[in-house]
Amino acid sequence: MFKIEPRGHESKVWRYASPLLALALTGVTAGLIFALMGRPPLLTVYTFLIAPLLQQDGFEALPVKAVPLIMMGTRLSLAYRANIWNIGADGQFIMGAICGGGVALAFPEAPAWLLFPAMAAAGAIGGGACGGLAAWLRIGFNANEILTSLMIAYISQYLLIYLVTGPWRDPMGFGFPQTALFSDNALAPRLIADTNVHLGIVLAPLLALATWFVLEKSLLGFQFRVLGQAPRAARFAGFGENRLIWIAMLISGGTAGLAGLLEATGTLGQLTTTLSPGYGFTAIIVAFLGRLNPLGAVPAGLLLALSFLGGDAAQINLGLSNAITGIFQGILLFNLLGCDLLLLNRIRWAARAAS
Numbered sequence: 001m002f003k004i005e006p007r008g009h010e011s012k013v014w015r016y017a018s019p020l021l022a023l024a025l026t027g028v029t030a031g032l033i034f035a036l037m038g039r040p041p042l043l044t045v046y047t048f049l050i051a052p053l054l055q056q057d058g059f060e061a062l063p064v065k066a067v068p069l070i071m072m073g074t075r076l077s078l079a080y081r082a083n084i085w086n087i088g089a090d091g092q093f094i095m096g097a098i099c100g101g102g103v104a105l106a107f108p109e110a111p112a113w114l115l116f117p118a119m120a121a122a123g124a125i126g127g128g129a130c131g132g133l134a135a136w137l138r139i140g141f142n143a144n145e146i147l148t149s150l151m152i153a154y155i156s157q158y159l160l161i162y163l164v165t166g167p168w169r170d171p172m173g174f175g176f177p178q179t180a181l182f183s184d185n186a187l188a189p190r191l192i193a194d195t196n197v198h199l200g201i202v203l204a205p206l207l208a209l210a211t212w213f214v215l216e217k218s219l220l221g222f223q224f225r226v227l228g229q230a231p232r233a234a235r236f237a238g239f240g241e242n243r244l245i246w247i248a249m250l251i252s253g254g255t256a257g258l259a260g261l262l263e264a265t266g267t268l269g270q271l272t273t274t275l276s277p278g279y280g281f282t283a284i285i286v287a288f289l290g291r292l293n294p295l296g297a298v299p300a301g302l303l304l305a306l307s308f309l310g311g312d313a314a315q316i317n318l319g320l321s322n323a324i325t326g327i328f329q330g331i332l333l334f335n336l337l338g339c340d341l342l343l344l345n346r347i348r349w350a351a352r353a354a355s
Contacts, residue, residue: 004345014342019289021342022335023303029331039318047317048310048328058309060197064267065308067200068093068259068279070301073286074208074294075255078215079248081292082224083231085146086249088134089256090280091153092127094160096257097264099126101271104186105168105179112185119186120261127257128250130156135249139242145249153280161273168271178272188266198266200259204301207255211294224248256280277308278326285333304329 030048031041052058072089079086086092100123107115130152137143161177170180188198215221227234227244235241263279264271282304289303290296311325 003348004341005348007344007346010343011346014339015291018339018342019291019300019336022289022332022339025335025339026328026332029335030328033327033331037320039320044314044318044320048314048324049306051317052306052309052313058313060195061309062302062305063201064196064198066301066305067198067204067266068263069283069286069304070204070298071200071207071259071262072252072256072280072283073290073297073301074204074211075252076283076287077290077292077294077297078211078221078224079252080228080287081215082227082244082248084227084245084248086131086134086149086252087146087284088130088149088151088153088280089252089283090276090278091149091156092130092253092256093260093263093276093280094153094156095130096123096127096254096260097271097275098156098160098163098260099123099257100261101179101182101264102168104182104265108183108186110185115183115185116188116265119265120258123257123261124254125257127260128254130257131249131251131253132246134253135246139245145245149249160271160275164271164273170270179270181270182265186265187269188262196267198262200262200266203262205298208294208298215294220247256283282329285329285336288333289336307332 027045027049031045034044035041053062072093076086076089100119103119103122104115107118110118131149133152134145134149137148138145164179165177168179170176170178172180188200191197191199191201213221215224223234223239223244226237227239227241231241259279260275264275268275283301286297286300286304289300290298307325307328311320311322311328314320314324315322
């Protein structure tokens with residue numbers, strides 16, 4: 001029989017091997033689920049994880065799809081390392097798109113050099129305000145930021161629905177819940193003409209690198225890490241827990257808001273009710289799959305972006321529901337949490353005692 005024994009320390013090997021094992025188990029589990037659904041498991045897994053990379057459109061779409069996941073995943077990693085649990089990144093993402101999109105709709109003829117920076121600032125402020133509200137509720141009323149940030153996310157979603165079906169709805173849009181298209185001056189700068197490859201592809205890894213530097217090489221990052229690992233020691237050292245909560249929530253919220261603005265202006269070109277297919281919640285998986293390391297969020301973001309593309313491919317080519325993307329992401333998180341058992345424990349074979 002098998003026996004679980006404590007290691008007494010965290011395994012450095014399993015810290016990085018655990019996500020790889022979780023990914024392998026996810027592939028096997030997904031194959032079994034596909035087989036139970038009457039689909040060829042190998043073909044379905046191939047369609048889901050490999051086929052999108054072999055198509056030119058899919059290869060170009062992958063980094064674009066990964067931009068919001070990487071941006072939010074890096075900053076959530078920063079907050080989570082300090083045990084500050086911002087779960088409402090999806091709402092901050094949406095609020096950033098609303099605030100930045102509102103500027104685009106209000107000033108469509110403004111020059112691009114002025115309009116887009118103003119939109120980016122409005123998006124970051126909108127997302128940061130949502131994060132700041134959750135921070136204020138925790139500090140002022142001891143309200144759990146997991147619950148408050150999540151509830152604020154639903155408020156943001158319903159505000160978006162109200163706007164695009166009401167005062168901001170495109171009068172020439174045949175009744176569809178969407179705003180008018182943004183002017184060309186309001187669109188995110190393109191790196192490749194006539195594509196959706198926009199500025200965010202460069203910005204996302206730079207944010208990951210900057211966040212890693214702050215977390216690992218600065219005094220502020222040291223304070224975040226101590227607060228997460230030894231809260232009493234952080235308070236004894238006078239690091240200022242409330243200040244760190246404000247910083248973490250404002251930075252993670254502001255970055256999510258900027259990501260939302262880039263999604264609206266870089267991919268969609270307008271606001272719709274389907275602005276976010278759950279990017280903010282998927283970014284939580286990105287943060288943990290990247291081991292709460294901002295640099296690890298880059299490959300993790302690409303992998304989860306592939307799951308969105310794979311879900312679309314499976315829906316089109318195999319007739320599967322688009323819910324398959326959420327199933328894959330949920331299985332991956334479940335396996336990751338299970339495999340993390342090996343960080344602090346080892347599994348040994350224990351012989352049965354003689355009767």
